Amino acid sequence: MPAGFFGGTDVPMLDSLLSYSDSPYWLVLIVIISTFMLEDLAIIGAxxxxxxxxxxxxxxxxATCVGMLIGDTALYLLGRLAHRWPWLAHHCRHPLxxxxxxxxQQAPWHQLALIRCMPGLRTFGYIxxxxxxxPGWTFTVANVISILLWAAGLFGVAFWLGQAYAEQLQAWLWWLLPVAVVLFFLGQKRLRARLEAEA
Known part of the structure; x- marks a missing residue:
């Protein structure tokens, strides 16, 4: 057994695992996956x-744009699949x-632009x-344009604030992030309940 395997200072496996957090490829993967859960917060985090x-x-x-495109396309394909799978069609029957x-069906370009501006409701919108x-081509082109515009605006503002207030944000980041997540979920829950009541 190599020296330092237990309790020694030579732990190359641990060092390599810890180094993943600084790897740009690891961070790209984290950003892409995070867009599937909290899209806008993922843009800000990136x-x-x-x-x-x-x-x-x-x-x-x-990375944020790729993650958004993958997630939105998967939801769109889920909606298309509902026409072939009765069980899925039943579960896609939702007021939203x-x-x-x-x-x-009447104005896909206009409605797709509105969906992009409705955080928390995009899941239902893309399904x-x-x-x-x-049509797949219409969805893809409209979605790519909306992703680029929305992500560019949000990313640009967050990037500028991050550079302007780097030290303050670093000190408060671990406190602000959980608060932002909780407020986001509460806001989306309230908005969704109101829209479901209207529907």
Whole structure:
């Protein structure tokens, strides 16, 4: 057994595991996966990583856009699959999906732009795109444009704030992040309940 395997100072495996946190590829993967859960917070987080020098700004922005595109496309395909799978079609019967189907059929470009501006409701909106049979080419082009515009605006503001207030943000980040997540969930829950009541 090599010296230092237990309790020694030579622990190359541990060092390599710890070094993953500073690897740009590891950070890219984290950013992409985080967009599947909290899209807007993922954009802000990626911008702050770029502002702190952990990632190149171009790489951080590209990772958020790729993650958003993958997540949105998966939801769209889920909606399309509902036409072939009765069990899935039954579970896609939701007021927030049903109310968007007709507008998507009548004016898909306009409705897709609105969906991008509705955090917390995008999951239902992109499933509705598939249910409404929005053409794949129309969905992809409109979605890419909306992703680039939305992410660029949010990323740019967060990146600028991250550079301008780097020291203050570093000191308060671990306190602000949990508060932001809780407020985000409460806000989305309230908005969703109101829209479901209206539907």
């Amino acid at each position: 911008a702050l990583l770029a502002a702190s020098g952990k990632m190149m700004p171009e790489l951080a922005f590209a 999906i049903d109310r968007q189907v007709r507008p998507l 509705a795109c598939g249910v409404a049979r929005v």
